[in-house]
Amino acid sequence: KAGVTQTPRYLIKTRGQQVTLSCSPISGHRSVSWYQQTPGQGLQFLFEYFSETQRNKGNFPGRFSGRQFSNSRSEMNVSTLELGDSALYLCASSLLPLGTDNSPLHFGNGTRLTVT
Amino acid sequence: QQPVQSPQAVILREGEDAVINCSSSKALYSVHWYRQKHGEAPVFLMILLKGGEQKGHDKISASFNEKKQQSSLYLTASQLSYSGTYFCGTRRLSGNTGKLIFGQGTTLQVKP
Numbered sequence: 001k002a003g004v005t006q007t008p009r010y011l012i013k014t015r016g017q018q019v020t021l022s023c024s025p026i027s028g029h030r031s032v033s034w035y036q037q038t039p040g041q042g043l044q045f046l047f048e049y050f051s052e053t054q055r056n057k058g059n060f061p062g063r064f065s066g067r068q069f070s071n072s073r074s075e076m077n078v079s080t081l082e083l084g085d086s087a088l089y090l091c092a093s094s095l096l097p098l099g100t101d102n103s104p105l106h107f108g109n110g111t112r113l114t115v116t
Numbered sequence: 117q118q119p120v121q122s123p124q125a126v127i128l129r130e131g132e133d134a135v136i137n138c139s140s141s142k143a144l145y146s147v148h149w150y151r152q153k154h155g156e157a158p159v160f161l162m163i164l165l166k167g168g169e170q171k172g173h174d175k176i177s178a179s180f181n182e183k184k185q186q187s188s189l190y191l192t193a194s195q196l197s198y199s200g201t202y203f204c205g206t207r208r209l210s211g212n213t214g215k216l217i218f219g220q221g222t223t224l225q226v227k228p
Contacts (some may be wrong), residue, residue: 004157020212030126030188034181038168040121040220041220042118042121042218042219042220042221043158043203043205043218043221045216045217055214056214056215090158097214098214098215099146099207099214099215104148104160104163104165105148105158105160105205105216106160107150107158108157109156109157110157115155
């Protein structure tokens with residue numbers, strides 16, 4: 001069974017630009033959640049999509065948005081990039097909605113975004 | 117509210133034991149534990165539900181003390197392969213229970 005696939009692996013953008021990251025979940029998984037990882041901050045929750053609907057959103061500005069397609073693939077968009085957006089962005093898929101007992105997260109390898 | 121993990125970092129020799137704690141100021145329903153090796157994706161270890169259930173996975177076990185809202189991860193007779201950053205993820209008992217909020221991570225280094 002193929003794991004969670006994130007593309008691209010690396011991105012370099014300049015301030016003010018926008019970027020779109022992609023996440024393909026494990027086959028059959030309908031929940032996709034996104035996280036920002038920076039040194040010392042751990043994994044900061046961005047949002048979760050389940051069956052094409054956003055279920056929850058973290059405390060990030062509106063520049064961060066996402067969507068999920070009917071095949072459960074998800075995209076995350078960041079507009080008007082700032083230097084502080086440089087981070088590793090991880091997505092995770094699970095069979096059931098986030099937080100459901102005994103439904104672990106399966107993470108992708110992430111997209112490393114550098115904003116210059 | 118992000119759970120607090122302690123210690124932030126620990127260095128061990130092979131065969132030594134370690135305990136990583138995850139504390140929350142909010143009442144919790146469940147705690148997840150994940151391990152992330154350098155340059156890799158976090159990998160699921162175990163989920164603990166409220167009720168003080170203890171689980172084990174090889175020589176790694178964990179407990180959940182709902183009175184203290186704290187979970188502890190126990191690594192026994194550590195191996196080199198245990199090196200990595202350990203994250204706890206918590207789900208609240210009330211309020212917005214649909215989120216999994218992660219701690220800042222504990223870096224574990226096992227030396228030969």
